[in-house]
Amino acid sequence: MADIPSKDAILRWISDNPALTAKRDIAKAFGIKGAQRIDLKRVLKELEDQGHLERRRRSYRDPEKLPPVSILQVQAPDAEGDLFARPLEWQGEGAEPRVLLLPRDSDGALGAGDRILARLTETPGEDQHYTARLIRKIGVNPLRILGLFRQGAEGGRILPIDKGSDKEWIVPAGAEHGAKDGELVEAEAAGPRARMGLPKARVTSRLGDPGAPRAVSLIAIHQHGIPDHFPDAVLAEADAAKPAGLKGREDLRELPLVTIDPADARDHDDAVLAQPDPDPSNEGGFILWVAIADVAHYVTPGSQLDREAKKRGNSTYFPDRVVPMLPDHLSGDLCSLHEGVARPVLALRMRIDRHGQKLSHDFHRALIRSAASLTYEEAQAAAEGNPSDRAGPLLDPVIRPLFDAYAALKSAREARQPLDLDLPERRIILNDAGEVTSVAYRDRMDAHRLVEEFMVLANVCAAETLIAKKTPLLFRVHEEPDPDRLDALREVAEASGLTLAKGQVLRTAHLNRLLGQAAGTDQAELINMSTLRSMTQAYYAPENFGHFGLALRNYAHFTSPIRRYADLIVHRALIAAHRWGKDGLQPEEIEALADTAKQISDTERRSMVAERDTTDRYLAAYLKDRVGSTFEGRISGIAKFGVFVKLDDSGADALVPIRSLGNEYFHYDRAAQTLMGADSGTTLSAGQRALVRLEEAAPISGGLVAEMIELDGQEMATGPSRRPGRPVQRKAGQAKKKAAKAAKKAARPGSPKGPKRSVSRRRK
Template sequence: MSKIPSKPEILDWIAENPTLTAKRDIAKAFGIKGAARIDLKRVLKELEAEGHLEKRKRSYQDPDRLPPVSVLQVTGPDKDGDLFAKPMEWQGEGVEPVVLVIPRASDPALGAGDRILARLTLVQAQDHHYEARLIRRIGANPQRVLGIFRKTTEGGRIVPIDKGSDKEWWVPGDATHGAKDGELVEAEQAGPKARMGSPRARIVERLGDPSAPKAVSLIAIHQHGIPDDFPDDVMAQADAAKPVGLKGREDLRDLPLITIDPSDARDHDDACYAHADEDPKNEGGHVVWVAIADVAAYVTPGSALDREARKRGNSTYFPDRVVPMLPDRLSGDLCSLHEGVPRACIAVRMVLDAAGNKIGHSFHRGLMRSPASLHYEEVQDAIDGAPNDRTGPLLDAVLKPIYAAYAALKAARAERQPLDLDLPERRIELDKDGTVKSVNFKDRLDAHRLIEEFMVLANVAAA
């Protein structure tokens, strides 16, 4: 393609290729060479001036992107019955995006004005920009119960599996969700008490045979008393949280702090970046940045969130689900360093000499924006000579420098000869029904060791 692309074509390319946004990447994508690059530069400048793009060093990004987990307000169904919503935290300068809510059979009925926490997917459609899947309705925190469904002529009843619960729940005929007698079900309270004081419930998920694979983790959660729902005051505080701004923080958004996690990670807790030290007194040295989500910006001492987190102590992980320490609004959204969105962070800048010894550090309360959320295997593949579309643009400027810093740290570690426990980790793979398909040893890559070494170094600096 030799002609200059239109502005919509450029914006579509950037939206579809968030890691290929340098001017040379855009020129290559549209086959623009020679003097035509001057015209492309002019169009990019116009888009920047119009607020459609913002320049971050040598690349362009669309500032009008919503976080992958967002708070939405339902605007109501259209004439065809499709349910739409608008973002509650829109910070862009362009047209406010339209979100189509894709309901599941187990979702509660939503109406105009409802506020929801939803997981978003960017799409290219004529009448909407994102598709949303409900995580939960905000402001509605009904009590939930896990139990065995017993069918009756008027609907049914639920016998809780909790050993300490002796009350049964009544399910009206129109709220059974098609559950069969003897099935394990999850239900939520759906109104005031009725029928001799029994709480009324609505079944939201059928889990089938109580001995089935998918039921095991839920039963374990309830049998061991692991708290899997949050009190109303905790949910209210989490729902009221808003993204923090730049006030009182250093602007670290130009630092390419990338996150590297397992391929199935739901959230991103830490990010890193490294570069050669430019100080002539530290020839061959490195500067390593490690940033973590600033949870303290939202969980204040003595608050309901703080008390609940202290009671839980940690998140609890199962092969098919996780019971978080903090509500989704924080753990999966505001306190997760998602790609392309500003996030509050605490960062430490550490200076290494050529031998990998830490010779200085400083802490920074900042606002960062990660250019990429990568997983271990694709990072290692890139270093081993097989980059993909996501890692290729980052290879020379970001990935190689962090591996160079890791090489120095590894040399210093070999010199110290500390206790080295490189224990194999097992990975449980489930099929779509929740049955264990395999239990395999995870590959131990330099990408894993790099992150571990950076985190140890950050903890040494904190200590």
């Protein structure tokens, strides 16, 4: 009879035979029969207890190694085009093994996020590295879950952080990924959905304390899948970049171009200059210069930097951080037009007449040296006669001509009649700890408008030049509003006693006329919001459908290649059209323009949603200590489950659930966007003034819940709603007493005060 093998011998055999790990396979290999199987079972149990083996489904394996057949999740191709996958069953202590997918003709359909069953082989001589061959695909893009982990007796639960979601998930024992109670985690659906009970999930990453102020934007980054870490290869390529020289460029370093940006801007991608046109035939006209950072010189087609920039599509801005499209060595240094430093640019020279009409333009690949990095406030103060020490010497030769040229461009703008919405933009102000101290509205100065008008004209020139040279590009497209949305806007206008022309080709001038009727009235905000909602969303496309909102036929983004991939494409197109170098738009890029347009349009929308969600969470954190206080606001939206009220002080949107609107049934009219009381006839619609009491503020989800006290100055009955036909009697004046009590409580000494408004800047 064979002796019981030593523990080392058993471990070596399992390591050499990963496919044969059942107890019967081990017994057969060592010739163990009969009663000795009991002793073998005891040894295997000891190895399991000591952590050397892991038992799964009647088989044993080394917990520090992957099983020969594993479930993997495919990752995006690396810079060399190789496809790697991460093991979903890894339980080891060390770093997660790398698994390279070996190519096969049928593997072409695999993409990032796909889940596959694969046969693994450990790579000789490389610690914890494997190659894998596809057996079959078992799932694509599993549902990603972001929530709070709550520890249980066996595993735990994940509580949702999304507004309006009450769906919980069970985390079985062994699927916690080391998560601790109260942590913010990312997870994915695991296993088939049971007929009864909560669905199961597997924790995939731990994100830390959800209550930390800096976690707010982190939640949005993970929730929306925004890449926030640059791969080493991308950083290495950026770090290897050197400043560009004069070779192949025009020397424009003597031009006193200046940058005008927010005070806290880290990058400066555009510089401007205006000079009186010396041509006597253009009396009162100007020569305008717009110089844009030559990002294409550093980010070349097919490079590591290019692939990462295309994947990100754009920079994403949060109150406490920026997730940039390019590494800081480029965005904050080599591509940034810093004061007094020579930098490569694509420069545009334009001639305009005294009415702001463009007479001609031409592009140059050049080297410039910014004369000054001015802030908006600094430029504005100088134009108003209060120059700083830095702006003083530039007042007459640079700043005043810029504002004079802007006056001419403003005349052209008024003649063109782009859509002129008046919607104040809010800014979240944080302290050093990342906590919200106030909510301010961004001031709009002529200095802002000056830069915007220069950039709009430059974007037009870029599109016109490429069209004339028959060079493919990406247009910025904004199509005309949908007729149904216009009908809804017309109804809102008529209900407000205003008119919107019907039966003619809609132009922005017609909408501006409506906005002008509402200006200065109580309906101004409602009409501006309703007009904005009637618009289609702008996007990128290789076809030119015009820009309705700007009232422009030809428009492309050219002025921000540091933070928008679309602008980089336009730069490459200009380089190719002018034959300025080998870093222009490549044939394979032209073939992929439609796909590129769709992707970067998607990433732009992703950033917008992430930024909005983050703002909502910061506002909820700011207001959580003011639950019970009353706020004035205006109804900003109607839904079948309630109304949204935009609070005046902060701009936050609070939900007033329909169940709290009163002791009657409310009919929801989707077409008219109203809620009407079945008994009282009380009608709630967008734009009405409201006084609400804040009932809940959830910083993690960003949700605010309120109770309506007054509507257009009239008391609102409150309490549980009823179904039709079941009247509920209510004591007269009960709601009034309740509101008075709350108001008295809010007015006590030491009660929180509303946010102070402060001057802020427009994010570029």
